[in-house]
Amino acid sequence: MQIDSSLLEVRNLHTHFFTKSGVVKAVDGVDFSVKPGETLGIVGESGSGKSITALSILGLIPSPPGRIVDGEVLFKGEDLLRKSPKEMRALRGKEIAMVFQDPMTSLNPVLTVERQLVETILAHEKLTRKQAFDRALELLDLVGIPDARNRIRNYPHEFSGGMRQRVMIAIALSCNPSLLIADEPTTALDVTIQAQILELFKKMQKELDMALVMITHDLGVVAEVCDRVMVMYAGKPAEYTETKKLFDNGKHPYTLGLMHSIPKITEKKQKLEAISGMPPDLRSLPTGCNFAPRCKFAMESCLHADPELKNVEDNHAVRCFLHDKVISEEESFNETPIGSEKS
């Protein structure tokens, strides 16, 4: 991938937290890039480092105890990690915007929606208050809030969860960012509302030509909206590829384990194939591959050496010693309903 074609390029990012009980390696060597207008999914379970990756990009890591100990975050060619807090503040909300998981706590409960929207717009754009107000109305219309003219005077508690998330998205879009980072934006919502919000994301992205980083634990959401995807496990990428390749030809045992452990709505299996054990303690990671203790294909070498992220084909990187063997040699995965041919 050429550097000049990417909007965002994260290289070798390491974010650690220095706590009393030890160093928590929350993000431990992450590389990825996002092109203008595309959607990258970052998927993983709790504690895999996906949210910390997002906060690191935005310069929002609480410090102390957190610190980015190594790496580069290139946005439009400039390293965000070298910028001053003031420069970052000008950038956040304007060029890069973020939508958080919990629409209940990320809006200010004592200010009206109008105040919160107009404030964001005025902070970044040279507009009069009247112009900013009109823009705010436009945005609420855009994200599908009915009767925006009246609703704009309401407080956050007067909106439902789905509507609050729409308000959050309106605020995030208020300055036409070129990159939007959404951290589990639909996790707190019911499925019918989730469907509405995902639809909204897709529409917005098309209309505003904006790149989107979608952080989620739900492979269904990934399949739905993402062009490319990075699977994270215990602070490291396990697999990084195009969404279709991941679902058709996923290689990493963790990726496969995740897919097999999800009950599917379209088919009914006798028993789910669970991944045994649980994620490692980030303060004392196992030597070797961090997934080895739970991996049913682990070999002697996995316990001693940590595999690197290797390209197995174009745009498909896997961090596993068995990257070219897993599917072909193991019987237990042969009955997979996922087609084995790459698209």
Add this chain to the structure above:
Amino acid sequence: MKPLLEVKNLKKHFPINGTSLFSRNKDMVKAVDGISFNVKAGETLGLVGESGCGKSTAGRSILKLTEPTEGQLIYKGEDITAFRGERMRKLRQEMQLIFQDPYASLNPRKTIEQIITEPMKIFQMEKAARKQKLDRLLDVVGLSSYHKSRYPHEFSGGQRQRIGIARSLALDPELVICDEPVSALDVSIQAQVINLLEELQEEFKLTYIFIAHDLSVIHHISDRVAVMYLGELVEIGDAAEVYQSPKHPYTQALLSAVPKVNPHQEKERIILKGDLPSPANPPKGCKFHTRCPFAEAICRSEKPTMKQVSLTGQMAACHFAKEVVN
């Protein structure tokens, strides 16, 4: 065969505002508003719906943890609606609950041994028998006996849920109501707990009422499924049938809204407009008409009743569902 549990027209209303001494007309939130279903021994009935639809309240009312406002509960042919105090307490040995939040449902100041043997103490089991039972329970839920002396904070979410499950099995119940038992867990751990619940069902011949909002989980675990909307049942039937050919527009929309784990599959998605109406002030007629893509005049004025929509007994409450009589 007689059903293990019959729920007839169960209602639970909670008063809001006007609870003062002098106000006469209390406003009510109709959390559960007349649901009826049967549960057969040994089966799993999935109770599914969005937040606020009353599924948890239904579960609690069945155990009479909150007193039902109206309706009848028949357990093993006996009307337990009027059971109080000691009689109900005795009966609860046979009906247990597994909670959603494995962090809040275990007493942080008690050891695992104390937590799991508490129900046995209450029902005066001998000390030796308690010890024996404890070891067996730890074994079946996949914990080791050295865990006994530890406290809940030393365990992960999945392990805590196993402890909660062991406790609810301590008295050899027949009916277990699982209230969102896996929704607080990560997917890889969720699969472990679902498998465990299925193994236990087989081993101990348990009957489950499985309450969840995750449609894929419900599909996996249930023999029959009941779909709730705003305190009412809209559809009930054999799980495979309901998922393959849902007859109520709400069930159809709900199922189509679930993101499919397959990027190739083009789906026809029904996107519902608007939000869930407030249960304090539900719409008249069919409660779903405000969001239903097919609503007509009759839906706004007349409340549909449950009718049979397939030969195998699938039922739906919609004016436009075709009735099938066998």
